[in-house]
Amino acid sequence: MNKSDNNFLGRWLANDLSEKEKKEFENTPEYLAYKDILKGVDKFERPVFDIEANLQKQKEYNQTYLKNVSKGSKVIKLRPWLYAAAAVFLVLIGLRTVFFNTTTINTNFAETKTWTLPDNSIVTLNAKSTIEYNDRSFTNDRSITLDGEAFFDVAKGSQFTVKTKNGAIKVLGTEFNVYSRNTTIEVQCYEGKVSVNNGKNQAILTPGKGVTSIDKSALNSVEIKESEPGWMQQKSTFNQVSLGRLIAELERQYDITIEKGDVDTDRLFSGFFTHTDLNTALKTCFEPMNINYIFKSSKTIELKNR
Amino acid sequence: MPEQQVSVCDESIYDQLYREHAEKICYYLYYKYGDMEKAQDIVQDSFAKLWMNCSKIIFGAAKSFLYKIANNASINEAIHQKTVLKYKSTPQKTYTNESPEFQMEEKEFMDKLNQAISGLKEGQREVFLLNRIEKKTYKEIAEMLGISVKAVEKRMHLALVTLRKKIGKI
Known part of the structure; x- marks a missing residue:
């Protein structure tokens, strides 16, 4: 049998070989193997297919099939305005x-x-602060919105703007701190040059200088000695600030509630408190002010005048 | 032309079509996939579709419609199905003069053969079994599957060669 003859056995089964081919094939050892296979296959039986019984079943099936198909193929069309709404969306x-x-x-x-x-x-954000900027336009206009307090180390480049509700700060590439909460704004410059504009007044800050302003009033200049804001070293420093603001900062840093009672929150405070230990912080803040403090719970503190 | 008058929706005509083709299609699918139950399901679906569309199908085209539906259905369902052929061997004779050893060997051979047929490619198996069990001629098979007689010969050849090799190995 020729190996490349890929339908030889097919022709053999159909009795389509010449006498010579047939003779040759019958003398090969494979011949008997094929014969055995065919004999074996002949012994197989196919399963029964009962035509009449199946026809009856078929008729029943047709009934249910028609019902199912007419039920199942209901097409619910989207109303045109739904397409419009989806497109607009x-x-x-x-x-x-x-x-x-x-x-x-x-x-x-x-x-x-x-x-x-x-x-x-x-940007380093202090407690309870938010910054926001637009991913797309930031690289072009370097503009960022701040609510709260943050320290900026600005890379050199085009003008960098910090917008707050109490004023805008514009720089070219410096280190500076911005505090903007309620109606108070404070800016301290640690390096380079910083321009502060609160809508009415403008100031240019050089290193070691700072300004504070409440309610967009005149910008009061302040001297600073540290090389970076106190809160970056886990303490808060104050220079002539109201007791109210000191208390608010304590609440932010320690996540506590302070009940002021009859204490006058307009008194001024200078000093600092640490961010690492609440007891020390409370002591340093209220001892000098002649105020007693009592823990009502682990998160609530009540103040009382001595 | 009386042909034109014949409607598939006529129940007697539908029955006639069923008696003529249902069995053949069923065996054809059985040889292809080796699963009688599935083959019967597909036949049932095909004839249900014929009934549903009876007004659109002329009598002469019914046969090819049925085969087409059957083929499409099987393609959808057969994708993950591993074929397992279950052939009944011929009932044992009540008496035999064959030695028990011979009977054992024969049973073993039949098992091997069964396994080898299950392992054939779909195209080869359907052709081989249609020819050997249904005793269909190459020409009939070629028409049924829409391939050439030459291709049928080739598949027969390959089926036999594969079977011999597999049985030799098992």
Whole structure:
């Protein structure tokens, strides 16, 4: 049998071989093996297919099939306005991703966070503060919105702007701290030059200088001695601030509630407190002010005048 | 032309079509997939579809319609199905003059053969079994599957060669 003859056995089974081919094939050792196989196959039986019984079943099946198909193939068409609504929705989502993809970073009570901006400037957020910037436009305008307190180490480059509700700070590449809560803004410059504008007044800060302003009033200048804000070294430093603000800062740093009672929150305070130990902090804040403090619970403290 | 008058929706005509083709299609599917139950299900579905569309199908085209539906259905269902052929061997004779040893060997051989057939490729198995068990001619098979007679010969050849090799190995 010729190996390349790929239908030889097919022809053999159909009795389509020449006498000579047949003779030759019958003398090969495979011949008997094939014969055995065919004999074996002949012994197989196919399962029974009862035509009449199946025809009866078929008729029953046809009935249920028709019912199922007419039930199952109901097509509910979308109303045209639904298409329109879906399209509008998609367009809005698209616009949102193009124009409003802002990054927001928050810190909670007793938490600071350091974040690297897309231009490699570094922002360190103090407790309970928020920054927000637009991913797309930031690389062009280097503009960022702040609520709370943060220290900026700005990479050199084009003008960098920090917007707060109490004023805007513009720099070229420096280190500076911004505090903007309620109606108070404080900016301290540690390196380079910083421009502060609260809408009415403007000041240019050089290293070691700072300004404070309440309610967009005149910018009072302040001298600073440290090389970076106190809170970056886990303490809060104050220079002539109201007791109210001191208490608010304590609450932020330790996630506690302070009940002021009859204490006058307009008194001024100068000094600092640590962020690492509440008892020490309370002592340093209230001892000099002649105020007693009592723990009502682990998170609530009551103040009383002596 | 009386042909034109014949409607598949006519129950007697439908019955006639069923008696003529149902069994053949069923065995064809059985040889292809080796599962009688599934083959019967597909036949049932195919004829149900014929009944549903009876007004659109002329009598002459019914056969090819049935085969087409059956083929499509089987393609959908067969994808993950591992074929297992279950052949009944011929009933044992009540008396035999064959030695027990011979009977053992024969049973073993039949098991091997069964296994080897299950392992054939679909195309080879359907052709081989249609020819050997249904005793269909190559020409009939070629028409049924829509392939050439030459291709049928080739599949027969390959089926036999594969079977011999497999039985030799097992």
